[in-house]
Amino acid sequence: MKVVLDTCVLKLATFPSENNASALVFQLARAGLAEAWASPAMLEEYADVLADRPDFVAEIVENCRICHPLTELRIIRHEPDNRFLECAFAANADFIVTVNTAPGHFDRERFQTVRVVTPGQLLNLPEVRPLVRQLAEG
């Protein structure tokens, strides 16, 4: 399962909460149960947004597979969001994981073959639930 993580998901992961689906999604990737993909442009944004947590940025970089999209897209109205879509297409990802589904952002259920899901939706998919159980048991 290949995923592209929106930056806001990683930011949310750093805040403790009783239902931290974002942190669990990151832990799935770290455990190798999901493949997290990123592009250099995305890593730059991760580092910028999480500048107060350089150790976490290092963990993200260590656990992401890097792709180099060759095509610059203009599909999503909010231009910076296209970097994530470019990565998803280049990596042939299954999911973009985001909480930003407002109009003009990731406002479709899918972009071609790439599904847009929130962290909570991802974790509750039938194909993901066994991975969650595996992580929790491990």
Place this chain on the structure above:
Amino acid sequence: MYATAVVEGKVVRFKLSPALARAQRANLGRNLTEREAVEFVETKRRSRALRRAKPYLESRS
């Protein structure tokens, strides 16, 4: 350090990686909503765009 999430209506307990555990400890007692997270990222994007545009803007003034 462990965290929890609700999956299939059940609470799942999972271990956090060292850096994520440190980040959560540092943010203990603080809350961030999904909307605030999106706004935070957008603010950073605007700042970065302004930083990049600064040499051009300065050259025009």
